[in-house]
Amino acid sequence: MADYKVLLFYCFTPLSDPEALRLWQRDLCESLGLGGRIILSKDGINATVGGELRNVKKYWRKTKEYEPFSQVDFKWSDGTGPEDFPGLRVRVREELVGFGAPGEIAVDEHGVVGGGSPLTPEALHELVATKDVTFFDARNSWEAQIGRFSEAVVPTVRTSHDFVKELENGKYDHLKDEPVVTYCTGGVRCEILSAMMITRGFREVYQLAGGIVRYGETFGDQGLWEGALSVFDNRKAVTFSPEAAVIGRCFRCDSASSRLENCTHLECRRQLVVCDGCAVADVPLCDAHPSGAQSAAGVSASRSIPEG
Ligand SMILES: [Zn+2]
Numbered sequence: 001m002a003d004y005k006v007l008l009f010y011c012f013t014p015l016s017d018p019e020a021l022r023l024w025q026r027d028l029c030e031s032l033g034l035g036g037r038i039i040l041s042k043d044g045i046n047a048t049v050g051g052e053l054r055n056v057k058k059y060w061r062k063t064k065e066y067e068p069f070s071q072v073d074f075k076w077s078d079g080t081g082p083e084d085f086p087g088l089r090v091r092v093r094e095e096l097v098g099f100g101a102p103g104e105i106a107v108d109e110h111g112v113v114g115g116g117s118p119l120t121p122e123a124l125h126e127l128v129a130t131k132d133v134t135f136f137d138a139r140n141s142w143e144a145q146i147g148r149f150s151e152a153v154v155p156t157v158r159t160s161h162d163f164v165k166e167l168e169n170g171k172y173d174h175l176k177d178e179p180v181v182t183y184c185t186g187g188v189r190c191e192i193l194s195a196m197m198i199t200r201g202f203r204e205v206y207q208l209a210g211g212i213v214r215y216g217e218t219f220g221d222q223g224l225w226e227g228a229l230s231v232f233d234n235r236k237a238v239t240f241s242p243e244a245a246v247i248g249r250c251f252r253c254d255s256a257s258s259r260l261e262n263c264t265h266l267e268c269r270r271q272l273v274v275c276d277g278c279a280v281a282d283v284p285l286c287d288a289h290p291s292g293a294q295s296a297a298g299v300s301a302s303r304s305i306p307e308g
């Protein structure tokens with residue numbers, strides 16, 4: 001049986017013609033039978049692609065031949081099969097991640113200007129040993145339901161669009177003079193969020209370079225990470241070892257679970273923690289869409305909001 005891999009990467013760099021790169025990336029992925037989603041903007045690229053190992057390798061070699069992407073930190077993980085990515089979407093957007101704040105960041109050939117200080121997983125542990133740091137989750141709050149750094153602050157954000165409001169409502173002003181470490185899946189959201197925090201008066205902001213993915217490769221479940229990592233493909237969530245803690249709670253019966261399912265209401269993008277028993281017994285509907293509301297079980301699998 002073929003070996004399936006998933007490749008996750010991003011790069012902040014000025015791109016003069018993102019539309020030309022879109023066509024190149026689309027044709028490259030199509031020719032190799034890869035699925036996934038790639039977002040390009042004038043500020044760079046943000047991508048997750050998956051497919052057979054030999055094809056993902058070819059894609060990786062071609063992509064880093066392009067000079068602006070030559071120094072990109074590519075993250076590999078195991079796929080399960082063609083069902084990880086049922087389709088391919090390659091788009092040009094105003095923002096690489098939808099914070100609803102284009103113009104918030106400036107990008108030069110070294111990346112985002114004025115972002116948080118990057119920390120390797122090892123440097124993070126050194127910092128934690130010497131300072132009383134606060135972890136700040138840069139993801140959507142539903143992702144943190146099944147996994148997060150120990151004692152992390154999890155902002156109330158349904159999507160990245162909610163961050164500006166969340167940072168400006170005073171809730172986190174007490175952290176403005178404290179060391180804060182932002183983290184997200186692969187690092188792309190922290191690049192933007194950490195810069196947004198510094199602009200709003202947070203004085204000592206760090207970001208976990210390479211995100212939870214790189215941290216998990218380094219320390220697995222033997223460090224400060226707890227639980228499962230939510231991912232934006234049909235794998236839904238991954239763990240770093242069989243010893244991973246299960247910190248999620250089924251929204252219906254409160255038993256431990258790391259399983260995420262979309263609310264089956266057609267218009268709803270909420271992700272709910274559901275245990276296997278309740279998932280079999282009933283289609284999940286969030287409290288905003290209780291049973292009896294219009295539901296469409298089975299069509300919701302690919303509605304996850306693409307991010308990184
Ligand atoms: Zn349950």
Ligand SMILES: [Zn+2]
Nearest residue numbers: 263268286289
């Ligand atoms: Zn719902």
